[in-house]
Amino acid sequence: MRAYVAIFEARFRALLQYRAAALAGLATQVFWGLVRVMIFTAFYASSTGAQPMTLPEVITYVWLTQALLMMLPWRPDPDVEQLIRSGNVAYELVRPVDLHGLWLARAVAQRTAPVLLRCLPMVVLAYSVFGMAGPAGPLPALAFAVSLCATVALSAALTALLSVSTFFTLTGRGLHSLVIGVLNLMSGAIIPLPLLPEWIQPLVRVLPFRGLLDTPFRLYMGHLPPEAALQAVGHQLLWTVLLVLAGRWLLARALRRVVVQGG
Amino acid sequence: MLESLRVYGCYVAVALRGQLQYRGSVVMGALGNLMVTGVELFGLWALFDRFGQIQGWTLAEVALLYGMANVSLALAEIVGRGFRVFDQLVKSGDFDRLLLRPRGTAFQVAAQHFELARVGRLIQGLAVLVYALVAQGLLRPGAELVLVVGSIVGGACTFMGVFVLQATVAFFTIESLELFAIITYGGVETAQYPLSIYGDGLRRFFTWVVPLAFANFVPGVVVLGRPERFGPEWLAWASPLVGVGFFWVCLRVWRVGERYYRSTGS
Amino acid sequence: MAQIVVEDLRKRFVVAERRAGMLGALAGVVRRRHRVVEALAGVGFRVDEGELVGYIGPNGAGKSTTVKVLAGILVPDGGRCEVQGRVPWLERVEHVARIGVVFGQRTQLWWDLPVVESFELLREIYRVDRQQYRVRLDALVNALDVGAVLDVPVRQLSLGQRMRCDVVAALLHAPQLLFLDEPTIGLDAPAKLAVREFVRRLNRERGTTVILTTHDMDDIEALCSRVVVIDHGRISCDGSLDHLRERAGVGRRIIVDLERDEPLAPTDARVVSREGTRVVLAFDPVRTPAAALVARITREHAVRDLFVENPPIEEIVARLYGEADARGEAEPRPEPREDPS
Structure with missing residues (x-):
């Protein structure tokens, strides 16, 4: 918990300090959102058939994506990565802390710190100027909030797993770009998941990544009814637990190797 | 000019030899790059699979724009890496070292890095481009193919120009400006689709301020025989020159930045 | 013949002031406070061909600012400066092709490459004829005894080996003027001696003019027939070591x-x-x-x-600096923003 608070503070302060960078980041996200909205608008304008989502829903989905992009577990915790690459992780073993738990807390902090400074202005802007709709009602709003918390947990679990994976891929950023690719597609960051072809949908539904963006968004829009919230959040949490377990197991293996080989 | 090209070749050989010491890392980087851009391509395909067309453009037509834009950017990324990491060179003070050598600074900055890992985007863009050209029956010797290739080079110059501008900012402020990503990566994102689908502001920006329109849309319309003509036809055929001109202007701006740096010594 | 002519050289820097603390950082975003630092306040000297001159002074006195101007990197605000008949900053490319610069703190060699490949690349950059390059490289490699490390990547060299390779790199185009900035910093005693001996011979036998900035007074004592002292952006003393001793009154x-x-x-x-x-x-x-x-x-x-x-030269210099301090303004000296060297 102390680690969490410390990281949150540090991240928050860093974001505050680089105000110009934060503004630039915001402008970039807005630009991206506008371009994507125009692309979708053009596609919808030239199509007559029924689609799984209406254009206003897609627009809202796009803006929510732009706002919460920072929540995606794109890369391992840079500090932890450094710790592992330098071999200093061996010293961490001396301390009486649960390493994976610590890294999880750090990841949660990293994912939540930008929310206040980056997401909120984005949402306000998108809602008031760019045609993003509000939640479909009080129940969808509640479901969204609950699901968003599960998203943070899921994202942190993935980040921690990525960090642990650094043990096994010391040379390569390659694995991480691979993850970014899958993540972007399967979470809904590139196009809303319902618009992907039918044949890929079963895979999308099973994988954990939809819990990062798609699940909370569709609850927000009422595209998934509030009754389905339990199942949706259940999917997020189940994967969170699985990923945490996987991370712990991998870490234990990696550490045993570190101890045996002496780094 | 020729001599500079030869020296550039020496630099590249040196950079490649350096990078190839970490062969695994380069291969993985290229694969990852291929994956990331490939996934974006999949997204584009999925939208056409669902909607069939976008304002009268088919997938094969859009693929030409997509291929041209991505190959241009990939070329600029591979060659222009030095400009993208230039702020570090200024911060560390190592830019002084370049000033101590009897060559142009922009030349040295460009020559110092050569990013092999970005061949992922290049391969993917080339594949899409070939597909588009085959689908349009354009993959044969002819003026159209020359225009396509020329425009790609012009487009690479435009992207390079933006990288140069981004680097020039580092002469004035050490706060690196993410904002330029809007023009480069936002630009390629935008240029993957026909420029005609966008609002006026965006269209004008990418035509008159940063002339990415001439990297694919303007010549593409002529090559594809589509009705969205832009200006007189000779202008479309002059597209490659626009990018080259833009790059030249950016190099002038770079000189201003360098002069400022040399008078402040920061 | 005068190789370097400097008259009344002036340079001011505008330095943004950082304010302390979180509030200060926030206020700094809104309005920055600036301060003018006079790095060169009318520096003048001449250096003749074949001289070996020590250029010394406390941190922030204007040493590296002067060197940067002489090397063509930095444009001064005022004054005259000609090196080998050229104004360095106006004809940068022609100028730097005829000087050599060694920074002791950083290398100009390519980190991941074997030493010799860096040399080859420098040959291309400086347009050195292949034949001449071979001859010079052989001579330099022998004189500095780096033949054994030519195929070793730079990152694996010891500091002394790297330093000697950097000296080779700076001389491949046979400049008539060499700037050495802290060339012996961090070196062990034998390596220091080797570098000094080489510089001495370079100066004696080839007549190369050398400007040496250093904090190591042994370098000065071993090498320099003439010492120029800069302080607060002004030349406070210029002459032989004996003259310096006299001036310091030690x-x-x-x-x-x-x-x-x-x-x-x-x-x-x-x-x-x-x-x-x-x-x-x-x-x-x-x-x-x-x-x-x-x-x-x-x-x-x-x-x-x-x-x-x-008396040891450290004491003389300390005396001189102290004297200058006593003469100086009542205000504490501002640190100009430049590399400490």
Whole structure:
């Protein structure tokens, strides 16, 4: 918990300090959102058939994506990565802390710190100027909030797993770009998941990544009814637990190797 | 000019030899790059699979724009890496070292890095481009193919120009400006689709301020025989020159930045 | 013939002030406070061909600013400067093709590459003829004894090896003027000696003009026939080492080991220190000839041993700087924003 608070503070302060960078980041996200909205608008304008989502829903989905992009577990915790690459992780073993738990807390902090400074202005802007709709009602709003918390947990679990994976891929950023690719597609960051072809949908539904963006968004829009919230959040949490377990197991293996080989 | 090209070749050989010491890392980087851009391509395909067309453009037509834009950017990324990491060179003070050598600074900055890992985007863009050209029956010797290739080079110059501008900012402020990503990566994102689908502001920006329109849309319309003509036809055929001109202007701006740096010594 | 002519060189820097603390950082975003630092306040000197000049001064005195101007990197605000008949900053490319620069703190070699490949690339950059390059490289490699490390990547070299390779790199295009910035910093004693010996021979045998900035006074004492001292952006002293000693007024020293513990206080010398039977005296050789002083001391006291020496240059320089400080403004000296060197 102390680690969490410390990281949150540090991240928050860093974001505050680089105000110009934060503004630039915001402008970039807005630009991206506008371009994507125009692309979708053009596609919808030239199509007559029924689609799984209406254009206003897609627009809202796009803006929510732009706002919460920072929540995606794109890369391992840079500090932890450094710790592992330098071999200093061996010293961490001396301390009486649960390493994976610590890294999880750090990841949660990293994912939540930008929310206040980056997401909120984005949402306000998108809602008031760019045609993003509000939640479909009080129940969808509640479901969204609950699901968003599960998203943070899921994202942190993935980040921690990525960090642990650094043990096994010391040379390569390659694995991480691979993850970014899958993540972007399967979470809904590139196009809303319902618009992907039918044949890929079963895979999308099973994988954990939809819990990062798609699940909370569709609850927000009422595209998934509030009754389905339990199942949706259940999917997020189940994967969170699985990923945490996987991370712990991998870490234990990696550490045993570190101890045996002496780094 | 020729001599500079030869020296550039020496630099590249040196950079490649350096990078190839970490062969695994380069291969993985290229694969990852291929994956990331490939996934974006999949997204584009999925939208056409669902909607069939976008304002009268088919997938094969859009693929030409997509291929041209991505190959241009990939070329600029591979060659222009030095400009993208230039702020570090200024911060560390190592830019002084370049000033101590009897060559142009922009030349040295460009020559110092050569990013092999970005061949992922290049391969993917080339594949899409070939597909588009085959689908349009354009993959044969002819003026159209020359225009396509020329425009790609012009487009690479435009992207390079933006990288140069981004680097020039580092002469004035050490706060690196993410904002330029809007023009480069936002630009390629935008240029993957026909420029005609966008609002006026965006269209004008990418035509008159940063002339990415001439990297694919303007010549593409002529090559594809589509009705969205832009200006007189000779202008479309002059597209490659626009990018080259833009790059030249950016190099002038770079000189201003360098002069400022040399008078402040920061 | 004068190779470097500098007259009334001036340079000011505008430095943004950082304010302390979180509030200060926030306020800094809104409005920055600036401060003007005068790095060069009218510097002037001439260097003739074949001289070996030490250029010294405390941190922030304007040393590296001067070197940057002479090297063509930095454009001054005012004054005249000509190096080999060229204004460095106006004809940068032509100018830098004819000078060599070695920074002791950073390398110009490519980190991941074998040393020799860096040399090859520099050959291309400096447009050195292949034939000439071979001859020069052989000579330099022999003189600096780096033949064994030519195929080793730079990152694996020891500091001394790297430094010597950097010197080779700076001389491949056979410049007539060489700037050495802290060339012996961090080196062990043999490596220091090797670099010094090489620089001395380069200067003697090839007539290369050398400008040496350093904090290591042994470098100066070993190499430089002339020393230029800069302080607060002004030249505070320019001349031979002896001249410098005179200027500093430190005088010469005489160290006396007495047979027994007895008072020793000649009227024309000052007692610097006394430790048991050893007394250190300082005297002005102009007013008091050393021979006379020695004769009188040996006559009046039982002396076991006695020797005369010049004071260490560190002391002279400390004296000079101190003097300049006393002359300087009441305000604390601002640190100009430049590399400490």
